[in-house]
Amino acid sequence: MTPQFEYSTFAHPQDIQQLASILEQCYLMSSDDSEIYINRIGTENFRFIRVEQVIGGLAILAMGQWWGGQRVPMTGIAAVGIAPEYRGSGAAIALMQHTLKELHTQEVPISVLYPATQRLYRKAGYEQGGSLCTWEISTQSIQIREQPLPLQPIIPINHQVFHDLYQQQARLTHGYLDRNQAIWQGLIQPNNQEIIYGYLIGDKDQPQGYIIFSQHSAQDSAILQVRDWVVLSDAAAQTFWSFVANHRSQIKQVRWKSSAIDSLTLRLPEQTAKILHHDRWMLRVIDLVKALEMRGYPPGIQAELHLEVKDDLLAGNNGKFILSVANGCGEVTKGGKGELQLDIKGLAPLYTSLFTPYDLQLAGKLDATETALLAATQIFAGVSPWMINFF
Template identity: 30%
Template sequence: MHVRELTTDDLDAAWELGRLAFGSDAQRSPHTTVEVPGLTRYGAFDDGGRLVGKAVDLHHDQWWSGRAVAAADVAGVAVAPEARGRGVARALLTALLAGARERGAAISALYPTVAAPYRACGWETGGVLRTVDLATAALPRHRPASHLSVRAGTLADLSAVADLYERVARHRNGMLTRRGELFDFFAADAKLPGDGLTLVEADGDLVGYATWQRGRGYGADSVLTVDEALATTAEAARELVGVLGSWASVAPTVRLCPLDGDAVSTVLPLEAARDHERDLWMHRPVDVARAVSARGWPVHTRGVVDFRLTDPLADWNTGTWRLAVADGTAELTRVDGEADLRLDIRGFALLYAGAARAHAVAQAGLLHHAPAVDPAVLDLLAAGGLAQLLDYF
């Protein structure tokens, strides 16, 4: 098996492999036949030169507590049915990680169709992108605030929308920056997202927005799909939710992805929400030293801990490390010898993403320690808090 970056001559075969793997529509998207900036396509070929597997490295950046961290987010992994179970995906992901590290990536996320092969390659569950349904009539309606104005957005407003998204996302963990070559490429033919864009402004400044798709019909099964609803003030959030609630007579259900603990979610009656879809996402470091130093850390957190890390796919991560956190920054440096704490790369991913504490990681067999050693000292690696994604890729 030979793994290399795909060229434009390989894209027809790559598209067909993806179409078969994911049951895609036979109608091709234009970007599948051309080179796209901001991503790297990898392919695995058998001895006869036939493409038997593919994977894509998306050159994203993710926000981690106020700092943008270079990411290699993985998409489009597919293996021909005749080649499955032969290590094709592992070979692809090994090459992808090496290439991602070479270009400066620090971390990686993906949405698996099946988790086991990615666990075997060092990714571990970081969280769930949850899509919920709410009764539109149950959304609270408030008297409009006198200092706020609501209007339909235009193409000219998209820059302000991107800025507001960044104000919400940048101090969280895991959220995409939505900036860079890849996003610029798809934004070149600028158009409004979905069917509508609703803006809430205060003295001409954008303080909230919602993008939505009207859907079909106006009967009992009609659904208003809200692709995104974000606000930077409680008043703007109430205004947005009130606008969504005004659809109750023709769209009995509103469907959206709530962002934990943000202004809009604190207005929604989420106790009455029904899960429509749950998309598990997984995380892993590409380069652990970069992953630690590039992100932001809580300014009140200080500490030092040594641990031994094992990464079977990325040997540059394997070794004994010292984590030092202070004054909103952190550093991971190599030290000699062994350590009382022995951490698997999947355990590192769980802690880094705030998805588990050290005792739980030890119970999962991803952190080993002597009986007299308290594993909770490695909670220092989890001090940044829980990560969340709002984009599916």
């Protein structure tokens, strides 16, 4: 017999206590860790699924994401957890579907999450959207000594100091977040005995970047973990490398998050930096018209794409649409020839430019005429999407 699930927002303190216990079991968290996390997110941003009592839940993070130089409102989904005795019962997909319907009524264009399992989220209409890579290099192999810019320590560390610099890099980076406050707080919140350091790169009045990092013991060596970074000039990039290389007497390895094709490594004399981890995050188009119209497009093209989209959950995304692009902007009207056919999952990696339309057709994610493939290739041309944050 299928359980009758009830979806709700936060109502009683015991709701969050029950969810905290579930999340601690799901994510191997201590009670202190779950309390810190829940306080950072805010109880009003949790959603619950029940069978008489809470059997699972998730967190929603309202923020934005940069696509083609334009900010698109986005809701991140995090901390999806179901009590072990209810896993496999349909509780997780019911929780996701209810959340997506709620976000659709709020006219949220897109949603992003990091999957523990792709199968569940594909059932909810998500598909791979972009990358987060962890890179590593030995400090001895950096071999950059000259430091063209000064560094200014930020004591005590305060994330407000870094916001403007971050936004300058974010709007130029395909897939970057316009961060929720909880993500900023997580960047500077130390764990256990950890100390977090922050430095502006360049003059204090006109900085050209920053670095936020922590240091960790690892077996017989030590690691400098870059938690966040911005470089807005060649001089800032050179200073970044010189600064981390100057830790070589005590630090053996440096780790940082970047894209699969990392421009920072162009500054290095040899290909000694390696990708340690490569994760793909997933995206879901919630409001098709808003998502396509709010995104930026290559400024030099004028093209028209006739889409036919299938969405089993959100009826407003079903049907034929014409996407007209000119001067870097898109306009959507209903109707058209339906020359490029795909479901809502297939739209995600097309929207983000993670894969070309030809790649997606080979993977069975869409079916299109040659004319539509050419138009889609022009419209969704872009660099490989990535972000620096895990949530």
